[in-house]
Amino acid sequence: MTTKDIKKEIEELRKAIERHDHLYYVLDKPSITDQEYDKLYRKLKDLEDAHPELITPDSPTQRVGGKPAKNFPTVKHMTPMMSLDNTYSADEIRQFDERVRKNLSGEKVEYVVELKFDGVSIALLYKDGKWVRGATRGDGVEGDDVSANLRTIRSIPLAFREEAGKTPEAIEVRGEVYMTKKALEKLNEEKERAGEELFANPRNAAAGSLKLLDPKTVASRGLDIYVYGAGFYKGINFKTHAEILEYLKEAGFRVNPHYKICRTIDEVIDYCDSFEDKRYKFDFEIDGMVLKVNDLGQEKRLGATAKSPRWAIAYKFPAEKALTEVKDIIVGVGRTGAITPVAILEPVHLSGTTVSRASLHNFDEIARLDVKIGDKVYVEKSGEIIPKVISVAKEKRVGKEKEFAIPAKCPACGSKLVRGREEVAIRCENVGCPAQIKEAVLHFASRDAMDIENMGEAIVDQLVDKGLIKDYGDIYHLKFDDVKSLERFAAKSASNLVSAIEESKNRDLHRLIYGLGIRHVGEQTAWVLANHFGSMEKLQRSSQEELTEVPDMGPVMAESVYNFFRNKENLSVLKKLKDAGLKMAGEVKKVNAGPLSGKTVVITGTLESFSRHDAEEAVRNAGGTPASGVSKNTDFLVAGEEAGSKLEKAKALGVKIISEEEFKKLLK
Numbered sequence: 001m002t003t004k005d006i007k008k009e010i011e012e013l014r015k016a017i018e019r020h021d022h023l024y025y026v027l028d029k030p031s032i033t034d035q036e037y038d039k040l041y042r043k044l045k046d047l048e049d050a051h052p053e054l055i056t057p058d059s060p061t062q063r064v065g066g067k068p069a070k071n072f073p074t075v076k077h078m079t080p081m082m083s084l085d086n087t088y089s090a091d092e093i094r095q096f097d098e099r100v101r102k103n104l105s106g107e108k109v110e111y112v113v114e115l116k117f118d119g120v121s122i123a124l125l126y127k128d129g130k131w132v133r134g135a136t137r138g139d140g141v142e143g144d145d146v147s148a149n150l151r152t153i154r155s156i157p158l159a160f161r162e163e164a165g166k167t168p169e170a171i172e173v174r175g176e177v178y179m180t181k182k183a184l185e186k187l188n189e190e191k192e193r194a195g196e197e198l199f200a201n202p203r204n205a206a207a208g209s210l211k212l213l214d215p216k217t218v219a220s221r222g223l224d225i226y227v228y229g230a231g232f233y234k235g236i237n238f239k240t241h242a243e244i245l246e247y248l249k250e251a252g253f254r255v256n257p258h259y260k261i262c263r264t265i266d267e268v269i270d271y272c273d274s275f276e277d278k279r280y281k282f283d284f285e286i287d288g289m290v291l292k293v294n295d296l297g298q299e300k301r302l303g304a305t306a307k308s309p310r311w312a313i314a315y316k317f318p319a320e321k322a323l324t325e326v327k328d329i330i331v332g333v334g335r336t337g338a339i340t341p342v343a344i345l346e347p348v349h350l351s352g353t354t355v356s357r358a359s360l361h362n363f364d365e366i367a368r369l370d371v372k373i374g375d376k377v378y379v380e381k382s383g384e385i386i387p388k389v390i391s392v393a394k395e396k397r398v399g400k401e402k403e404f405a406i407p408a409k410c411p412a413c414g415s416k417l418v419r420g421r422e423e424v425a426i427r428c429e430n431v432g433c434p435a436q437i438k439e440a441v442l443h444f445a446s447r448d449a450m451d452i453e454n455m456g457e458a459i460v461d462q463l464v465d466k467g468l469i470k471d472y473g474d475i476y477h478l479k480f481d482d483v484k485s486l487e488r489f490a491a492k493s494a495s496n497l498v499s500a501i502e503e504s505k506n507r508d509l510h511r512l513i514y515g516l517g518i519r520h521v522g523e524q525t526a527w528v529l530a531n532h533f534g535s536m537e538k539l540q541r542s543s544q545e546e547l548t549e550v551p552d553m554g555p556v557m558a559e560s561v562y563n564f565f566r567n568k569e570n571l572s573v574l575k576k577l578k579d580a581g582l583k584m585a586g587e588v589k590k591v592n593a594g595p596l597s598g599k600t601v602v603i604t605g606t607l608e609s610f611s612r613h614d615a616e617e618a619v620r621n622a623g624g625t626p627a628s629g630v631s632k633n634t635d636f637l638v639a640g641e642e643a644g645s646k647l648e649k650a651k652a653l654g655v656k657i658i659s660e661e662e663f664k665k666l667l668k
């Protein structure tokens with residue numbers, strides 16, 4: 001075969017696979033068997049493997065091929081993604097309709113009524129029918145570019161279908177990424193087995209999944225999308241919103257079939273009401289309905305307030321309540337160590353599901369509600385997967401109810417529990433606690449802490465699950481063969497990881513202190529502690545009073561640091577780090593002394609000669625305090641290339657804005 005023939009065959013295979021993806025993932029009407037599909041896919045994959053120069057980013061094989069990201073670049077939406085105002089009753093819907101008609105001087109108005117999905121709003125940008133990128137809503141003006149993760153959702157077309165006819169020059173398609181009820185249930189079961197905190201609702205689950213750094217993990221999460229409009233378009237014209245929906249359907253997008261053009265507000269209300277029960281039959285969660293003015297000319301004339309459009313509004317379903325008995329109260333450990341109480345209930349029917357447990361959030365909430373074991377309580381579910389106890393039916397008490405006793409020891413590791421000052425939560429502060437280990441190791445290895453390259457979620461999961469590490473101290477006692485035994489690990493990547501671990505032994509003391517994951521100790525505090533004490537030894541031996549005297553340290557932080565070094569499990573982890581030969585000392589420097597002494601500095605945009613992290617470190621070394629957000633207390637904003645909203649805010653607040661060059665001069 002000539003290269004031309006191969007190229008042609010590859011293109012034909014891609015077209016065929018995209019057609020079958022559309023039939024399967026969008027229309028739910030596959031026309032071939034899974035085996036036949038796999039055969040096509042394998043054929044394409046083999047051809048591409050043999051001719052890697054012919055791989056293009058829009059090939060179906062590239063959906064899950066993306067490399068783990070380090071972060072998500074910020075992108076500006078073509079037009080702002082506004083949030084909708086909410087209504088909660090038929091009366092409020094009527095009031096909205098009156099406002100709309102008044103603003104249109106009494107013209108006739110048609111509404112399109114759609115489902116309100118409980119997920120994450122995103123914007124998909126296409127140019128000349130090809131997918132360019134996808135971003136989260138963010139603050140409405142700018143969002144995070146999560147294209148690599150969105151690409152794993154196979155119902156998002158990589159190209160417009162020819163059947164749609166005309167292809168716009170550019171279009172920003174709006175939609176909602178969601179997780180099906182089933183996928184969320186499965187994910188939460190896995191999390192429960194792993195002793196991790198559960199996702200409270202489908203929205204959190206979808207948002208959390210889209211922010212994962214590894215597209216491969218995202219692909220396994222079972223995300224899907226419904227699109228419901230276009231924020232911006234060029235080179236195409238529409239008269240009504242319903243026309244846009246039909247067009248998007250033709251172009252290959254997944255548009256939910258449950259929408260209706262309503263000519264009267266009574267029709268709107270009836271349609272909304274009809275879903276109050278029907279919604280439990282869907283395999284995805286909706287928390288209400290959305291009304292939009294159908295005529296785009298009217299939409300334009302109605303415009304928007306600073307916050308939300310005047311031509312659309314959300315209607316939220318009322319939350320359902322049920323009365324049941326608290327059989328028991330148990331506690332779990334979240335992955336950051338917070339101990340959370342959960343009420344075990346007599347199973348009761350609520351919002352289309354059987355509910356047998358309810359969240360009690362924290363121990364103060366138990367006291368506030370005055371809930372006892374044996375009490376009859378009202379539970380409510382409002383978009384949350386785990387319902388919550390909202391009140392106790394005290395008139396139903398019979399005198400046999402039992403007071404709940406707050407546990408003294410962690411249910412996962414037996415370590416003594418600590419209640420911090422000014423804190424609601426009770427926590428397990430053992431960094432080797434099995435319930436917290438993955439999170440603790442990831443934090444320890446993260447870029448701003450010990451910066452162990454490639455030690456990401458997938459690897460940490462395996463190391464912990466296989467019992468190769470029980471805490472971050474064990475990282476330094478891993479053998480080459482241990483690492484090589486991990487899935488998808490070749491000799492080369494294993495030796496890369498081993499040398500990355502070795503290299504991290506020399507990180508500066510403040511990074512190590514930050515990596516320990518002491519509660520309330522962020523990068524800035526870790527830096528201050530390292531420079532004040534100069535060694536881990538001195539920090540460890542310091543009294544609470546001494547700690548309180550350190551510049552910038554409050555009593556809460558001082559107590560947290562003091563307690564950390566009094567936990568015997570933590571000391572044994574620390575010993576492992578010492579034994580491995582990590583750098584445990586630095587120099588004693590005067591904190592807050594230097595050319596930027598007492599100044600608060602915010603860095604934004606891309607700098608030429610510093611990474612964000614290095615720039616912040618430079619600020620600290622010069623005696624200043626780096627901050628992430630601009631406020632009236634900001635002394636300088638260092639604005640690099642492509643500075644966005646922070647620059648605008650600094651201008652509005654009159655904060656002094658300096659260039660990278662001026663920043664460098666200040667440091668000297």
Ligand SMILES: [Zn+2]
Binds near residue numbers: 410411412414428
């Ligand atoms: Zn524990």
